[in-house]
Amino acid sequence: MKFKAIGTWSSKLDIGKKNSSFLLEDNTLLDCGPHAVEELINSGINLKDIKAVLVTHLHLDHYGGIPELIWQRALNGITDPVNIIGPEKIENSTISILKYYNTPEFMLEGVKFNNPDNRVTVAPGIHTVEDYTYRIKIENKKLFYSGDTSYSETAIKNGENCDIFIHEATYCNNKEDEAKKYGHSTVNDALKAFTLSRSKILVPTHMSADSLNQIKSLNYENILIPEDGKVYYL
Known part of the structure; x- marks a missing residue:
């Protein structure tokens, strides 16, 4: 399986970092924050090849790039179908935002919302808004993506x-209460979820400088710490 780390950072950006987003097999995008489309274009990805976008929830850092994706597709003459999957309100929210941007109607040609995708299994996460986790099967490989969530047994089951x-x-482990308050995970939460899922490789994301440093300090097997803009083959 080929996947590219579009971004690995949480909502509070640092220099050189982009919000959490991953591209699978050059055709399926996991979350689409404000800089995701820019990164796709800069890395030579043809937006025509993006067939599905799986949005975990409607916060800016995970969803803010959807209007730009729709505009850039249209400006490049792309009318091939793209299926934008996400929470129940994703279609109405997107249409409302596009209206505020005075978007011509033709720009929505080919854009679909929440069409069934037999590769994808959805389960709820625990966050401050409606939130999904995704399990994606591509050929003989399976990938789990948590989006934003506190420690969740339902999410773990989806990622088994x-x-x-x-x-x-x-968050770092000393900020457990803050993590729960805002519907996020600590480093230990991510490690525990991974261990209980019996999955092969943990890829931490939505990191901060502090949590990244804590992850780097661990002597823990089967962790791949992703770098923004880098492509991986697993």
Whole structure:
């Protein structure tokens, strides 16, 4: 399985970092924050090849790039179908935002919302808004993506026995109460979820400088710490 780390950072950006987003097999995008489309274009990805976008929830850092994706598709003459999957309100929210941007109607040609995708299994996460976790099967490989969530047994079940287990790790372990308050995970939460899922490789994401440093200090097997803009083959 080929996947590219579009971004690995939480909502509070640092220099050189982009919000959490991953591209699978050059055709399926996991979350689409404000800089995701820019990164796709800069790395030579043809937006025509993006067939599905899986949005975990409607916060800016995970969803803010959807209007830009729709505009850039249209400006490049792309009318091939793209299926934008996400929470129940994603279609109405997107249409409302596009209206505020005075978007011509033709720009929505080919854009679909929440069409069934037999590769994808959805389960709720625990966050401050409606939030999904995704399990994606591509050929003989399985990948789990947590989006934003506190420690969740439901999410763990959705990620059982995956080849790649992408889980958020926003907070250091000494900020457990803050993590729960805002619907996020600590480094220990991510490690526990990974261990209980019996998956093969943990890819932490939605990190902060502090949580990244804590992850780097661990002597823990089967962790791949992703770098923004880098492509991986697993």
